[in-house]
Amino acid sequence: MGEIREKWQKYIATFILITLFLSFSTTVKAESPFDTFSVNGFGQTIFTQPAFEPHGVLADDIYIEDENGESVYSPLNQPKDFFVANNDEIYIADTGNNRIVHLDENGELVRILLVPDSPLSKPSGLFVTEKNEIYVADTGNRRVLHLDKDGGIIKEYLRPVSKYIDESFVYEPTNMIVDSRGFVYVVSRGTFQGIIQFNPEGEFYGFYGTNITEVTLMDRIRNTFYTKEQLSRQVRLLPNPITNISIDNTGYIHTVSNDGAEQIKKLNIRGENQWKDFQYEENINLKFLSRTTSQEEPATGSSTNLTDISVDGNGIVTVADKASSIIAQFDKNGEIIFFWGAPVLSGSRQKGVPISPVAVETNSRKQILVLDDSLNLIQVLKPTEFGETVQTAFILTEQGEYDKSEKYWKEVARQNALFTPAYTGLARSAFYKEEYEEARELYKRAGDENGYSDSFWQIRLNWFQNKFPYFANGFVLFGTIFLIWIQVQKIRLKKNKNALTTKKRRETINKPQPTLFDQLKHAFYILRHPIDGFDDIRFRNMGGYLSSLIILVLVIFIAFSRIFLTSFTFQPVQEGTINVTSILTISIAIWISWVICHYLIGAIKQGQARFKDIFVGSAYALFPIFVLGLPLAFLSNIMTISEVSIYSTISGFMTLWCVVLFFWMIMTLQNYSVGETVVSILLSLFSMIILWVLIFIIIGLTSETIDFIMTLYRELTM
Known part of the structure; x- marks a missing residue:
């Protein structure tokens, strides 16, 4: 028993000595007295x-x-x-x-x-x-x-x-x-x-x-x-x-x-x-x-x-x-x-x-x-070790030593996945090695739309160079077929020139009631003939609540599709940060408040449009978004930032087209002059502001009232 006791005492003494040695030899690093920040590629x-x-x-x-x-x-x-x-x-x-x-x-x-x-x-x-x-x-x-x-x-x-x-x-x-x-x-x-x-x-x-x-x-x-x-x-x-x-x-x-x-x-x-x-x-x-x-x-x-x-x-x-x-x-x-x-x-x-x-x-x-x-x-x-690594990586990148900087940027990204300059540095290294697909994804994570566009430009160029023989042969084949088709058409015209006649379309007085399909198809007619088209909504019932709701749903679907399908080059937004519910709620609220306020202003200003006319016309005026929104989103994925003027022109044209349709819709349905239309629009926008101010005031007062009642109830029941 004495030997066992001595052995345990030696073990305990050795453990205590090792613990004391470690406690004195280990340096405890104090926490930094200040907070350090950076800004990522999305401005956060x-x-x-x-x-x-x-x-x-x-x-x-x-x-x-x-x-x-x-x-x-x-x-x-x-x-x-x-x-x-x-x-x-x-x-x-x-x-x-x-x-x-x-x-x-x-x-x-x-x-x-x-x-x-x-x-x-x-x-x-x-x-x-x-x-x-x-x-x-x-x-x-x-x-x-x-x-x-x-x-x-x-x-x-x-x-x-x-x-x-x-x-x-x-x-x-x-x-x-x-x-x-x-x-x-x-x-x-x-x-x-x-x-x-x-x-x-x-x-x-x-x-x-x-x-x-x-x-x-x-x-x-x-x-x-x-x-x-x-x-x-x-x-x-x-x-x-x-x-x-x-x-x-x-x-x-x-x-x-x-x-x-x-x-x-x-x-x-x-x-x-x-x-x-x-x-x-x-x-x-x-x-x-x-x-x-x-x-x-x-x-x-x-x-x-x-x-x-x-x-x-x-x-x-x-x-x-x-x-x-x-x-x-x-x-x-x-x-x-x-x-x-x-x-x-x-x-x-x-x-x-x-x-x-x-x-x-x-x-x-x-x-x-x-x-x-x-x-x-x-x-x-x-x-610090982190700061030293970041500085070394920055210096090597600025000197063009992308291969040498890569290991430092990887270490920075490992230590802090939110530090987006690390992804920019890695993207430059990948771009330098002609790994353009990887560079494009890294630039996207970094929030760098210019680098993303440059990488895509290289990808597009390589794809075109590889496919150029097919394009060249296809162009020659298409040109040959087109020339043959022109010659065939000339022969047919010579044989049948006496058989061709011209016809004029005439509208019948007793035209049947337009169907839902006719009303939806009428949206395309408005794009070509806006004044006549909106006039048909008022007098020929070429639009209804159901067709308007269908068009609104389609427009909303296209608008949200644009958000997710548009290239990062033209929409540098961090993934997961888009609040779809909030955007949808605000957009619908603005559209409904416009319809209500403009109808009320029209009633005051001797406008001739019914509520149904304003509802239907405001929906149909958004139809250019349905026509151009999705093609523009797809087009953005084959464009680089150097073609931003083309993208901006089409996007601006789509917005301007909607604005012009709204203007013609008000002028036609309300039977206003140009000046009366401008005044009506300004008054409608002002009334929308007043409406939302009143809504927020009512919500605030209601909340305060409910809190007061609940507080009073709790005091009475105590």
């Missing part, structure tokens, strides 16, 4: 795994020597900008302390630059060249300083002098960049003319990248109707100023501004915006973010405040939004990759969560550095 905001995680903070423990040689704590004071040089060393514009703080790649203090020969005043921007020459936007002194690597002054860029610049121009540089030619691009506070451009000699070269002027509807009305004197008293419309600037390795200049139309721009050397269709707020769903992270929704008119933009060596763009404390990343084409933010708890400081981001940079290790002017430090974020 989705959660993703964290792409970046907190790695540490920099510049929070700066110590310098005082006059007595003692080390004293000297924190940052409202810094406005920083720059990461090619060797990953960091230069910080310590605005409140009127100095430049130079740190090494690990965040250790290298030196403090004060420029004693010409002291700095509120420096707000920095740029460091490949030769480690330093450019400083010395805002308080209204200049840009060009310093050598030791901090000695090389040149000053003062207020530009030009006949195109008046005396009221205010020159307050807040940031700048320098291109490979030595041209300096200066952002000045409140300058609506754009970026100030200096040549390498320091001479004013011109304005660059000016934002467009935002003109509202009221501004257009004023310009149309106001006199010159009235317009002179109005506030002058000016473009919004650019707030910050960055340049990438290829020479493209990126700017940010609090502008409704051009918040982020990518400018070429001529100042042309390559991201013309880009809208920051369309990519970043601020309301979704505030709802999911419990942040207060930004005030109207100040939902964004883009303070900085940075472009890494691979063309990935990172943007800081101070108003919403958001960091967002885009690829070189302006497609959203990730954006993230977190609730800022008052009085708290969370590692990796900027409260007031004013500047953002990326180093060679793909780490994101965020300068916070409220916390007076730099937050360092490093890519």
Whole structure:
């Protein structure tokens, strides 16, 4: 028994030691303090795994020597900008302390630059060249300083002098960049003319990248109707100023501004915006973010405040939004990759969560550095395994290395099946390998109608090339048969030309009552002769309730068939997101309310149509959908996006045909003039709005009444 007891004691002791060893040796990874999002190919905001995680903070423990040689704590004071040089060393514009703080790649203090020969005043921007020459936007002194690597002054860029610049121009540089030619691009506070451009000699070269002027509807009305004197008293419309600037390795200049139309721009050397269709707020769903992270929704008119933009060596763009404390990343084409933010708890400081981001940079290790002017430090974020995989996949795809990127995109899709850029990357790889069927399906999953169309174009081209001999032989055979048929017809005409007679169709007065088949066939007659056709509905009973219901059912069937049969190229909707019941209910409700409201308006406006006439005519006027809807849906499946004009023309013609039939239906059945018809239509639409408002009010009041009665009943029965 003693031996058995000792053996069990050894087992228990060994188990305890192993457990303790594992508990101390295993690192428990803390949950990310912020939520990460992306946008799929259908414009829906989705959660993703964290792409970046907190790695540490920099510049929070700066110590310098005082006059007595003692080390004293000297924190940052409202810094406005920083720059990461090619060797990953960091230069910080310590605005409140009127100095430049130079740190090494690990965040250790290298030196403090004060420029004693010409002291700095509120420096707000920095740029460091490949030769480690330093450019400083010395805002308080209204200049840009060009310093050598030791901090000695090389040149000053003062207020530009030009006949195109008046005396009221205010020159307050807040940031700048320098291109490979030595041209300096200066952002000045409140300058609506754009970026100030200096040549390498320091001479004013011109304005660059000016934002467009935002003109509202009221501004257009004023310009149309106001006199010159009235317009002179109005506030002058000016473009919004650019707030910050960055340049990438290829020479493209990126700017940010609090502008409704051009918040982020990518400018070429001529100042042309390559991201013309880009809208920051369309990519970043601020309301979704505030709802999911419990942040207060930004005030109207100040939902964004883009303070900085940075472009890494691979063309990935990172943007800081101070108003919403958001960091967002885009690829070189302006497609959203990730954006993230977190609730800022008052009085708290969370590692990796900027409260007031004013500047953002990326180093060679793909780490994101965020300068916070409220916390007076730099937050360092490093890519997670997921984020690293996504970035590698994006970079390889942009470089055209589709084969190499495929394994990374597969891993991304395995980790997050909702991340649609992975399917786009896989589709490009399949397209590159000429696997067009697979590419088409992947583009469809990604919500990329352009890629889907390009893949189908290749499939169609290959099919046509393979079948071309059959088409050629068939064309020759058809042409031969057609020529023989023409010759036979000529011979028959010569033999029987005296036997042919012409006949005229005459309507009889006592024509029998039209059957259901006659009424349905009459819908085709209306397409060719709308006025006579609608007149026959009124006076010859060529339409009835049953035929109208049959036509409505057919139209609804065709309309829903179009939804499911139309090619993804022309209807890029995610599968399973179409609510058939909702569409059907709304469509029927609108049609019924139209019939009722127009009949009532016609009764008031001395119209001659009966309720049956309006009911039947409104159904028959939709018949072009039955005629063209299904052929158009099938046609879309053999067309690519390059033929979108053909598809749009046919679809627009179908809609216009219905509108015209409705117009002729009202004018004919009600016996209205053109003007009376227009007024009747407008009044009918207005009455439909009033009807639905009343219905919603009644539903709301009924619901409240029922709730009140139920509450009262429960109180009385307690």
